[in-house]
Amino acid sequence: MARGLIDPGTLKRIDAHFVALVAGEAATSEHMVIMKDVEYVSGDATAASPLHEVNKLLSFEDDPLLWSFATDARLLECVRDLVGPELKTLSTNVFNKPPGVDSRHPLHQDLRYFAIRPADGIVATWTAIDPCTRENGCLSVIPGSHRGELAEHGDPDWERINFGFFAAKGVDIEARVHVEMEPGDTLFFHPLLLHGSGRNRSRGFRRSISVHYASIDCQRPQEMEGQRKKTRRIEARVKRIPSN
Ligand SMILES: O=C(O)CCC(=O)C(=O)O
Secondary structure (H helix, E strand, O other), rough: OOOOOOOOHHHHHHHHHHHHHHHHHOOOOOOOEEEOOHHHHHHOOOOOOOHHHHHEEEEOOOHHHHHHOOHHHHHHHHHHHOOOOOEEEEEEEEEEEOOOOOOOOEEHHHHHOOOOEEEEEEEEEEEEEHHHHHHOOEEEEEEHHHOOOOEEEEEEOOOOOOOOOOEOOOOOHHHEEOOOOOOOEEEEEEOOOOEEEOOOOOOOOOOEEEEEEEOOOOOOOOHHHHHHHHHHHHHHHHOOOOOO
16 A cells, blocks of 8 residues: 555645536546446436446546546556556546445456456556545455456346446455545555455445556457457557656
């Protein structure tokens, strides 16, 4: 964890732009997706505002302001220390956990979503925009799980689950540790680390911005060719990040 890595001014610009994108006051880029929470999609809840409906915004590679976050020198310096100098992005997300909905994210390993290897060449960054606490659904992780194997994933035993969210099977949930963070704190983690997040029981939003990077040397193994479809969207927008 790098405490206070990103300054308040940068976070404020990102947050204001996210809010403007959701409100339709800023133009969304071609590949960007704004995903609504399952409670609103299913009609089980009525949103207090358009912002309350949104679960996440993904694929912001073509949005200049959000992309400038992915290429921020402070992030890249840490990422390069972990996976090497030449990078590509794998996925980009702004997570919006509104008050008043379940919005739990089951414990999972991000490698489940990626069809490139080796896993040690991939790293997640997750930066708190708001204070992230147990009350508002901070990340929780299973320490040391990144030294294990990729677990089988499936649907959790929940009434509803957001699109594309999978739960790792056979996890000892009691071993999880809650990672409380202040705005600007950034967690860097391995794609095999089991992690997820809880409900937002507070009255405010819990937002964060996350980019997954991989070393340019990471490639799709031949035996994963059958998985092409799952990762096509992400890989179609892989960008090379020039060295400073
Ligand atoms: O932000 C969250 O609530 C969970 C994010 C997450 O699990 C992920 O980045 O894979």
